[in-house]
Amino acid sequence: MPDPQSYRPRAGDIPTQPGVYRFRDPKGRVIYVGKAINLRQRLANYFQPIPSLHPRTATMVTTAASVEWTTVNNDIEALQLEYTWIKEFDPRFNVKYRDDKSYPWLAVTVSEEFPRVMVGRGAKRKGTRYFGPYGHAWAIRETVDILLRVFPMRSCSNGVFKRSQQIGRPCLLGYIDKCTAPCVGNISEEEHREIVDDFCDFMAGHTTTFTKRIEKEMYAASEALDFEKAARLRDDLAAMQRALEKQAVVLGDGADADVIALAEDPLEVGVQIFYVRGGRIKGQRGWVADRMDDADTAGLVEHFLLQLYAGEDAEAIPREILVPALPPDHETLEELLSDVRKAKVRIRVPQRGDKKTLQETVAKNAEQALALHKTKRASDLTIRNRALEEIQEALELDEVPLRIECYDISHLQGTEIVASMVVFEDGLARKSEYRRFIIKGQDGSDDVRAMHEVITRRFKRLLDEQSTSIVSTEVEGASGPMLVDPETGRPRKFAYAPGLVVVDGGAPQVAAAQRALTELGINDIPVVGLAKRLEEVWVPDEEDPVILPRSSEGLYLLQRVRDEAHRFAITHHRGRRSKSMVESLLDDVPGLGEVRRKTLMKHFGSLKKLRAATVEEIALVPGIGPATATAIKTAVEQTAKNGKVGAINVTTGEIIEE
Template structure:
C-alpha cells in the first residue's frame, strides 16, 4: 500500500478555489471522487495523521497512488461535476449516489394543462423541465415558497388538485394567494401558462434581479418595522433563491455534444486540457503537458529582456501566442486521429458501431459535433473537413464568445494553468532532476564546479515609470526566498525614461559592492588580536554570516548580449573574477556569455533549460510584484503627505471635513484653522504644500 506522504502535493500548490478532486490508484483508476468549496483546505485533511481518519478514508488514501483536481467557478458547479463523475466512474470508496438516487431537482411539468412545480429525484422524463440538481432539498422548498409569492403557480399533486376541483374551493395556498387556484377557475390555462413561463424564466436566469430585489425590499421593510422574525425568514429565503439560481457552466442543454480544448503555455511547454461534454454534462477530463516546437520566426538577436510589460500574465501564455494555432492543429490532428483509430479497432473486434456507451447511458462519439478552442488553428477549413470525415457528419470548430460555453472555457483554461504549474513544481522538486540540471549547466558553461548558488536579476517598468529590479536566489536548484532583494533604479531611470542596459549595470554594481563591503567588513575596534589560525571572535563570525558575504557561482541577467556586456564591465571594474555571468534572452532561451559571438543553445528538453526558465520566471514575477506595489503607492500619494507635522489622523480629518484636496486648497488658511487640531502655522504649511508648483522641490 502507498504512503500518502509520497504523493502529497507540495504546500501552497493546491488552489483555494472550489473544485472536484479524484484519488486514483497506480493504474489511474478513479477510486474516490469528492468536491470542495476550498480545495486546499479539504485535501489537507486527507494527509493528516492516518490514525485520525475513519477506516474507509484511511484505506482509500493508502490505496491511492496520486490525487488530481479540477477547478470550477462555484460550489454548485463542483456539486454537479462530482455527481456526474460518481455516476460515470462508480468509485469503490464513494458511498453516496452510486445507486439510482440522485441530487434533488426542481421540476416543472410543462406539458400538463396546468403545469405544476415540485421537488423531484430520479431519472429525467419527457414533458418535464428540470432545474438543478442542487445540494439540499430545503433550498428548493424555500425557493418555491419565495417564488410562488411572485409567480403563484400550482404546486399540488394531481390527487389534491382533483379533490379541490370537486369541492369547488381552493386549498390553503389558494386562500393566501400563494397559488393562482386553477382548480376552481380563477385563471385560464393561458394565464397560468404565463405564470409558469415567468417562473421558468427566473430559474433560467431571465428575470432574477427583479424578484430578488423585491424579496430584499420586503426583508428591509420587515427589519425597519421591527418584525425581525419575518425579516429572518425572508433573509433565509433570499439566500436559498440566490443559491438555487446560481449560474452553472458545467450543465448545458441536454443536446450539447462538444469538446472544450484549453491551453496554457510558457516558452517551452504547453498544458492542454480537454473537457468532454456529452448530454449537457462534463463526462470526462483529460490533460497533457506537451513540448512546444520552436517558432520559425524566433531570432537570436540578443534583444532586451526586461519585464517592461509589468501587467503581463505570469507563467501561462495567452491567446495571442503565435505558436498556439499551429500547436492546436497538431494536437487536434493527433488526438482525434488516435480516437478514431481506437474506435475503428473496437468496432472491428466486437462488431457494431464505433460509439461507446457510458455507464449512465450517454453515448460518446470519437469526434463530437462541436469542438471549442481558445483560438482557431491554422488551416481551419482543411482540419474541419477532415474531422467531419472522421465523424461521418458535420463538425463545427469555433471559439466560444459568450455564455456558459465561454465560462466553461475559462474554467478549463484555469485547470490548464494549474496543470502546467504542477508539472513545473514536480520537475523542480525532484532531487535527481535538480542535480542533473546543475550538472548540465556546469558542462554547458565550462564551469569548474556545479553552480550551487545562482542569482538572477530582472527589470520591470511601464514606459519608464516606477523602474525597479528584482534579485532572486536559487540554492541547490530551489528558491531561497529569504535572500531575495528588491532595488529601485536611481541613476539609470527617472523622469519618464529608462535604460534597460544601464539599469542592469546599476543592479550588478550595487549587488557586488554590497558583497565586497560585507566580505571585507571588520568589527570596529577589532584588529584580530592573538587569535589562532581559523579562530574568530563572535562579532567576526556574525559579520561573516551576512547573506551577501559570499558570491554566487552563476549570475544570470534577463537580457541578451548588450545586458551581459554591461554587467561584465561592472564585474571587471569591481575586480570580481570568481563569478560566471550569463544572460538569458527571450524566445529561444539562449544563454549569452560575455565575449562570445554566439550564444549557448541548451537542448529544449534539457533539465538545465527548465531550471534557467524557472529562475527567469521567478525574477520576472518578483520584479512585477514590486513594480505594482511601487506604482500603487505612488498613485495614492498626495501633496498632503509632504507636510511636516501633518500625520495620518489629521490628514484624514482634513480631507473628511472639506471632501477633497482641491477644496482644502480653496478653504485657505482661515478655513483650515477652524478644523480641530490645526493652528495657523500648520494651516499655512498645508496651503504652501498645495500651492507649490508641480515638480518643484
C-alpha cells in the same frame, strides 16, 4: 552535424501547391512532419541562417539530412495526410499531445447476445459503445454500481456468465437485484436489450425522460396501494439522483462540447480537456507535453485537434469544440471533422456566459497541472543535481554553481525603474534572500545601464561585507566556514559570492554585468544571460550563444530562475507604479500634501474605493476637511471622465483603463 544548405532543394523545384513535407535524418528516419498551403513558401523558412531560427527549429534542421514532400489537392487532404504520417512515423520533433496514460472508458458490449457493462482502458473495439473517458476508474465504477439498481443489466465477465449457465444458478448480483440474471433465463434477450438501451440513453444524457417515467410509475403504484413497488421505485429514483449529482450541469443549453485549454511555457505545454455531454461533465483528461516547435497558441490548438480527433470514431467528436484560440485555418479543420462525424462540427472561442466561465475553469486546471508538473520536477534531488551538472558542463565552469543569482530590470516607459535579485541554492528558490533595487537618476528605458548599476551595487556590498566580516565554523546549520557580522554574530547574506550570475537579456546585458564586475576587481564569478525569445545562453566575449538542448534539465533550471526574477521584479514594479500614479493624481489638489496623500491612500486602499466614496466619507479621513474633500472628489471624477488612470488597483498596480 549536417549543414541544412547541403540538402536544401532549389526553390524552383518546390511546388507552390498545398502539401505535406517530411524531414529525414542521415539514417532515413522521419524526424518531423508538417503541412503547408504553399510548400515553397513554407520550406523556405527552414533554410534561413541558423542564428535567426528558433533553437528547436535549428536543432531539427541540423539533425535532418534530407527533405521531401507530397502535394495534395486541398487543405483537407493535407490535414489528413499529415495526421497519417505523424501516426505512422512518430517523428521525434513533432509535439506529442498523447499522454502515456490510458484513461478509463465506460463500455457496453452491444454486439453480444446479452450486452455487458464494464469499465475498461485501451483502444476501442467494434461492436462496443463507449462513454467517457473519465478521470478516475473508481468514480465511474461507483456510478455504475448505483445505476445497476435502476438498470439491472449484465455486468459480469464471460467466464462468470458461462459458469452460471452451466450450474443453473446466478451470481451474487442476481440475488441482490443488481442483475436480471439472463444467464439462467430469468429474462429474455429482448427484455434485457430494452434495459441495456435505457441504460445507454441515460448515460448519453437523456435523463429527464427516465426520471419523469419512474416518478409517474411511483405515483401510480401508490394510488393502487402497491406500496412495496412504490417504495422500490422511490429508491430507484433516489439512486438516479445520486448518480446525476456526480455530474454537475455546467451548460444550461444541454450542449455536447469538448472544452480545451492550454497552459504554455517555452519548453512544455499543459493540456486539459473536459468532455461535456448533455450539459454535464462526463469526463476529463489532462497531461503535459514537450514542445517541439515554436508554434503559437493557435498553431498548438490546430496540432492538438488534429491528433485528438483524426482517426477517431464519429461518436468521439462532439458538435462543438471550445478552444482558447482559433486555428489558422479553422474552416478547413471544421470541414474535416464534419466529414468524420457526418454532421456539422463547430470550433469556436467562447466569448461570454457559461461556456466562457467553463473555459476559464479548464484553463485554471491546465495551469495547475503544468505548475504541479514543474514542482514535482524541481523537487527531485536527482534531477536538480543533473541540471547543475549540465550547466557546469555547458558553460565550462570550474565547479557546480550551487548558488545562482538572477537579475531582471522592470520599468514602464522609463518610469519607476526597479530591479530584482533572486537566489537559487541547490536548484531551489531561497526567497529569504531575494532583494529589490530602485534605480534612480537615469533613463529607465536603458536596461543596459540599469543592469550595470544593479550589479555594481550588489557586488560592492559583497566586497564591503566581506572586508568587515569574520570567519566562523560554529554557526548552526553551516556546512563550512561562514562570514559572520562581528557585532551581531549572525551570517551576512550579502557576503556570499554566487557560483553563477544570470541576467535576463542577451549580449548587451551580459557585457554590462561583466564590465561592472571587472570594475570592482571581481574576476572569479561567471556571468551569463538568458534571452527570452530563443532561450539561448549568452556568455561574455563570445560571438555566438550557447544552445542547450531543448530537453536539458540545465536549460529548464535557468529558465525557472529567469522567470522567477521577472515575476519578482514585475510584482515590485506594479506596487510602486500604482502608488505613484495615485499620488500624482492628487498632486494638484490644494491643501493636500504628502502626509495627507499617504493617509488618504491608507484609509481607502485603492482608487476604485476612493472614487466610490462620497465627499462626506472623504471628509472623515483625519486631516481632510470638507473643502479639501470636495477638491479630491472633483479631481478623481475629472480623471475618470478624461479616461486617465481610470482604475488602478493600489495593491496589484493593475491598470484597467488608461
